[in-house]
Amino acid sequence: MALLSESAKAVAAANGPAAPTAWQAWRYRLKVALREPTTLIGVLTALLFTYLIVVPIISIVLDAARVQFGHERRLSKDVGEFTLYYLDRVLFSPVSADLFWRPLLNTLSVAMGAILLSLVIGTVLAWLISRTDMFGRRWFATALIVPYMLPAWTFALAWTTLFKNRTVGGQPGWLEAVGLTPPDWLAYGRFPITIILALHYTPFVILLFGSALRRFDSQLEDSARILGARHHQVALQIILPLMRPALLSSMVLIFAKCLGEFGVPYVLGLPVKFEVLSTSLFRSIASRQTGVAGVIAGSIMLIGIITLLIDARLVREARRFVTIGSKGSMDRQSRLGRMRLPAAGFAATVFLMSVGLPLLTLFLSTIMKLPARFTLDNFTLDYWIGRDLDTVALKTGILLSPDLWAAAKNTLTIVGLASVTSGILGLLVGYVVIRTPVRLLSVYLRQVTFLPYLVPGIAFAAAYLSLFAVPRGPMPALYGTVVILVLALIADQMPYASRAGISAMTQLGKDPEEAAQIAGAGWLRRMTSIVIPIQKGSLVTGVLLPFISGIKGLSLFVILAVPSTDVLTTYSLRLVDYHYTQAANAVVLIIAAIAYLGTLITQKLTRTNLAEGLGS
Amino acid sequence: MPTINLRGAQKNYGVNSANAVSDLDLEIRDGEFMCLLGPSGCGKTTTLRMIAGLENLSGGEIRVGDRVVDCVSGGVFVPPEKREMGLVFQSYALWPHLTIERNTDFGLRLRKLPKAEREERVERVMQALDIAKYRDRYPSQLSGGQQQRVALARMLAINPGVLLLDEPLSNLDARLRLEMRAELKRLHKEFKTTIVFVTHDQWEAMTLATTIAVMNEGTLQQIGTPNDIYDRPANRFVAEFVGSPPINILDFGDPGTSDVTDKAEAYLAAHLPGLRSIGSVGIRPEAIGYAARTEDVPEGSFSGETTVTGVLPTGGNWILELRTDNHTLFLTTHVPPRVEQGARVLFFAPPEALHVFDADGRRIAEADDRLRSTATYN
Ligand SMILES: Nc1ncnc2c1ncn2[C@@H]1O[C@H](COP(=O)(O)OP(=O)(O)OP(=O)(O)O)[C@@H](O)[C@H]1O
Numbered sequence: 003m004a005l006l007s008e009s010a011k012a013v014a015a016a017n018g019p020a021a022p023t024a025w026q027a028w029r030y031r032l033k034v035a036l037r038e039p040t041t042l043i044g045v046l047t048a049l050l051f052t053y054l055i056v057v058p059i060i061s062i063v064l065d066a067a068r069v070q071f072g073h074e075r076r077l078s079k080d081v082g083e084f085t086l087y088y089l090d091r092v093l094f095s096p097v098s099a100d101l102f103w104r105p106l107l108n109t110l111s112v113a114m115g116a117i118l119l120s121l122v123i124g125t126v127l128a129w130l131i132s133r134t135d136m137f138g139r140r141w142f143a144t145a146l147i148v149p150y151m152l153p154a155w156t157f158a159l160a161w162t163t164l165f166k167n168r169t170v171g172g173q174p175g176w177l178e179a180v181g182l183t184p185p186d187w188l189a190y191g192r193f194p195i196t197i198i199l200a201l202h203y204t205p206f207v208i209l210l211f212g213s214a215l216r217r218f219d220s221q222l223e224d225s226a227r228i229l230g231a232r233h234h235q236v237a238l239q240i241i242l243p244l245m246r247p248a249l250l251s252s253m254v255l256i257f258a259k260c261l262g263e264f265g266v267p268y269v270l271g272l273p274v275k276f277e278v279l280s281t282s283l284f285r286s287i288a289s290r291q292t293g294v295a296g297v298i299a300g301s302i303m304l305i306g307i308i309t310l311l312i313d314a315r316l317v318r319e320a321r322r323f324v325t326i327g328s329k330g331s332m333d334r335q336s337r338l339g340r341m342r343l344p345a346a347g348f349a350a351t352v353f354l355m356s357v358g359l360p361l362l363t364l365f366l367s368t369i370m371k372l373p374a375r376f377t378l379d380n381f382t383l384d385y386w387i388g389r390d391l392d393t394v395a396l397k398t399g400i401l402l403s404p405d406l407w408a409a410a411k412n413t414l415t416i417v418g419l420a421s422v423t424s425g426i427l428g429l430l431v432g433y434v435v436i437r438t439p440v441r442l443l444s445v446y447l448r449q450v451t452f453l454p455y456l457v458p459g460i461a462f463a464a465a466y467l468s469l470f471a472v473p474r475g476p477m478p479a480l481y482g483t484v485v486i487l488v489l490a491l492i493a494d495q496m497p498y499a500s501r502a503g504i505s506a507m508t509q510l511g512k513d514p515e516e517a518a519q520i521a522g523a524g525w526l527r528r529m530t531s532i533v534i535p536i537q538k539g540s541l542v543t544g545v546l547l548p549f550i551s552g553i554k555g556l557s558l559f560v561i562l563a564v565p566s567t568d569v570l571t572t573y574s575l576r577l578v579d580y581h582y583t584q585a586a587n588a589v590v591l592i593i594a595a596i597a598y599l600g601t602l603i604t605q606k607l608t609r610t611n612l613a614e615g616l617g618s
Numbered sequence: 619m620p621t622i623n624l625r626g627a628q629k630n631y632g633v634n635s636a637n638a639v640s641d642l643d644l645e646i647r648d649g650e651f652m653c654l655l656g657p658s659g660c661g662k663t664t665t666l667r668m669i670a671g672l673e674n675l676s677g678g679e680i681r682v683g684d685r686v687v688d689c690v691s692g693g694v695f696v697p698p699e700k701r702e703m704g705l706v707f708q709s710y711a712l713w714p715h716l717t718i719e720r721n722t723d724f725g726l727r728l729r730k731l732p733k734a735e736r737e738e739r740v741e742r743v744m745q746a747l748d749i750a751k752y753r754d755r756y757p758s759q760l761s762g763g764q765q766q767r768v769a770l771a772r773m774l775a776i777n778p779g780v781l782l783l784d785e786p787l788s789n790l791d792a793r794l795r796l797e798m799r800a801e802l803k804r805l806h807k808e809f810k811t812t813i814v815f816v817t818h819d820q821w822e823a824m825t826l827a828t829t830i831a832v833m834n835e836g837t838l839q840q841i842g843t844p845n846d847i848y849d850r851p852a853n854r855f856v857a858e859f860v861g862s863p864p865i866n867i868l869d870f871g872d873p874g875t876s877d878v879t880d881k882a883e884a885y886l887a888a889h890l891p892g893l894r895s896i897g898s899v900g901i902r903p904e905a906i907g908y909a910a911r912t913e914d915v916p917e918g919s920f921s922g923e924t925t926v927t928g929v930l931p932t933g934g935n936w937i938l939e940l941r942t943d944n945h946t947l948f949l950t951t952h953v954p955p956r957v958e959q960g961a962r963v964l965f966f967a968p969p970e971a972l973h974v975f976d977a978d979g980r981r982i983a984e985a986d987d988r989l990r991s992t993a994t995y996n
């Protein structure tokens with residue numbers, strides 16, 4: 003025996019080390035994985051996002067199926083026990099039509115209308131901009147995207163300024179003031195909401211469809227024509243099928259956005275009790291119907307998730323198409339001939355309707371005492387910088403109001419803090435996702451940070467309310483604090499931040515860092531002198547883009563903010579509620595200006611295409 | 619730098635994939651200039667990265683001198699930043715946000731050397747590599763060849779015991795490549811570093827290396843001096859991979875298919891009586907001669923009749939394509955050929971020029987000695 007083992011040892015020594023056992027291999031891999039903080043950071047961020055993203059969603063879904071405070075007696079169960087009462091109430095009870103089904107139908111019909119309208123306008127404009135010799139097509143290429151940089155409900159306020167009738171108090175609308183009373187259907191509800199959402203999301207179509215058109219290889223078109231196909235045959239049989247993914251994808255995106263849209267239906271729907279899912283959810287929360295809110299929020303999330311899963315499929319399909327085209331052989335323009343001028347006229351009209359008119363209306367409304375009277379004595383700067391006005395509350399011009407500055411300060415601190423944090427977290431997530439040797443961690447982080455993308459903001463806010471409204475464990479109740487807003491905003495922006503981080507790290511590759519490692523740099527040194535300095539640019543984008551979308555965002559704040567934590571958007575909504583039209587419009591203009599300039603600056607700084615930051 | 623020793627080193631990237639490197643034993647001695655040579659995807663880069671510590675092992679161990687730096691069963695892993703090796707990446711991997719000078723200085727700063735010494739060393743390598751005049755530029759402002767030299771300078775500055783180079787010349791044009799080869803050879807002498815150099819270019823390997831390690835499909839095929847590799851290839855893969863035009867192989871697999879093969883078999887049977895299981899025989903193109911008349915064929919050599927089917931000048935050298943019924947042989951010569959296409963000639967090769975391989979493609983060393991002795995007797 004002894005002899006045998008001796009010779010075995012000798013063989014092992016001669017042939018190098020024996021093959022490692024499974025346990026040895028595992029221990030070695032663990033050692034390699036834990037050698038650097040990457041994995042540790044990954045685990046910590048994974049935990050953080052589980053808490054900030056997954057837990058709130060679970061919490062609100064649980065709320066929907068548990069007895070809430072105040073209902074113990076009626077349901078003769080204890081608080082927290084399992085119940086189907088809320089589900090039943092929202093989906094099957096006599097009030098279900100008001101709570102859920104009619105809002106659902108309204109949401110669907112508004113979304114469909116907006117999609118159709120924006121597709122019609124958007125595809126034509128996209129084609130004019132990217133494939134024709136229309137006058138001023140370069141200028142239009144930027145100008146027609148502007149509506150998307152402005153908050154959607156800017157347009158809602160402009161609309162009410164023009165078309166408001168006596169259904170609502172406060173200053174009369176312009177049409178009313180000149181003696182033409184607009185009917186309710188024109189002033190409020192489905193019609194204006196549809197139009198406004200359509201105009202707001204037309205840029206989506208222009209960007210997505212336009213870039214697909216630009217990528218389209220005109221050789222495909224030419225070959226069809228050489229084979230004898232006529233113009234319309236080429237359009238129907240070659241171009242349209244190849245454009246289908248882009249079209250479907252913009253439809254799906256617009257739908258998802260409409261689903262979570264709150265400001266527009268709130269401003270325009272409320273006066274005629276026209277409810278969509280988001281306003282119905284808001285009403286349930288405002289009336290402390292937590293269980294009902296849970297069911298509605300859950301439904302919105304479900305619809306959102308399904309929609310975006312469809313989109314993911316379409317994107318994958320689109321990628322299959324993209325490989326067909328060889329790059330660069332495009333940019334051939336159709337000559338419009340006599341239609342050049344009318345085409346430019348069409349584009350100009352769309353621009354006027356979607357940007358010029360609304361902004362001008364809003365601006366004029368803030369410097370006119372009485373609506374729609376264009377005499378010199380009717381103009382005033384009082385609403386901006388006046389003092390001792392004879393109003394009930396807001397006795398100074400908006401720029402002199404401490405409330406505005408408080409709201410502006412809140413906006414900057416809350417949105418700023420959240421953007422900086424999510425920008426940094428995004429880069430960290432990108433780093434871990436790309437570098438960690440633990441695959442599971444990488445996959446989980448990627449997925450969990452993407453999750454909020456599937457959940458409309460208003461539902462996400464409701465989820466936060468459900469989790470953080472009461473103290474849980476070591477966590478005090480956060481409702482009414484700045485903290486809850488910052489946390490919700492961070493979570494809400496993580497999809498963009500982490501995607502930016504992942505793509506930046508992918509682009510960087512591992513070579514520069516490995517070179518530093520070879521030169522003798524440990525982890526911390528590599529981060530501070532190699533990774534972060536090189537990624538400075540994308541870090542700036544990763545902070546600025548969420549910042550802009552946060553500034554104009556409304557749905558998160560409207561649920562989570564209280565007067566003391568008002569940001570600019572909620573402040574202006576409060577002014578709308580109090581019928582301080584001019585002041586509200588002024589605040590909205592300020593927001594629009596910040597959002598617009600911010601976008602421009604970001605684009606200049608990073609030379610990125612807006613289309614990439616589309617989702618934000 | 620003490621000897622670097624890989625023992626049974628193994629790398630597997632995925633659960634279900636084949637080994638990128640399997641069971642690799644490799645010894646790199648101090649001051650050696652070793653080339654890892656092999657076709658694309660054979661595991662050269664992987665080997666280099668394992669030595670540097672950028673890739674952890676799936677099995678086996680790596681020692682530097684007596685110290686184990688990487689061992690799966692022992693649970694040892696010394697990270698790259700502690701291995702004191704230099705690695706020049708194929709992509710150069712210069713840090714885009716640092717100037718050339720700061721790129722070169724980076725490693726020295728980490729080592730907290732006094733400023734004066736740092737400056738002196740940076741100056742020295744920048745001068746040696748002729749990049750001092752670009753010191754304030756950023757990498758994106760340099761040409762490929764210049765970036766390449768910065769990548770080298772950056773590693774030389776820290777004076778590593780061993781310098782690992784991954785196809786550093788593959789992105790350069792022919793002239794620059796020649797210059798850089800000479801440069802590398804000079805640096806090897808001047809800095810006395812051990813160099814491990816990855817390439818799939820056999821000429822690069824031949825001209826630079828003191829030792830060549832030929833790899834294929836993740837396994838080591840042969841290790842030896844350039845002459846060893848060329849003159850005594852350990853197996854058919856090495857024989858066929860090294861040399862251009864490639865070695866002529868006569869495969870004894872199916873007898874009767876070709877008369878040269880039959881002739882070779884008969885020839886070997888006569889000269890190597892008792893040697894069985896010969897699988898094939900290889901003859902380098904430059905070892906083959908040709909003659910118009912039987913009298914001019916040296917006695918005792920392996921020869922046969924052929925037709926010249928092609929005369930291909932390659933600038934100073936000529937390749938002759940010789941056809942025997944269904945076999946094509948290539949021969950190279952630096953004497954201008956005196957034959958026309960279509961001429962009938964006799965080819966011949968001295969016995970010691972025959973590389974004899976067994977049925978598995980391994981070299982039969984015994985045959986070498988016996989053939990050589992045949993040669994001297996004649
Ligand atoms: N990160 C990786 N993941 C999975 N497989 C890999 C990875 N890197 C290399 N491989 C595989 O391992 C094998 C060896 O790759 P390696 O890069 O070492 O080849 P190479 O000899 O350097 O080739 P080349 O001359 O083309 O650079 C290849 O089959 C390759 O596909």
Ligand SMILES: [Mg+2]
Nearest residue numbers: 662663664784
């Ligand atoms: Mg390689």
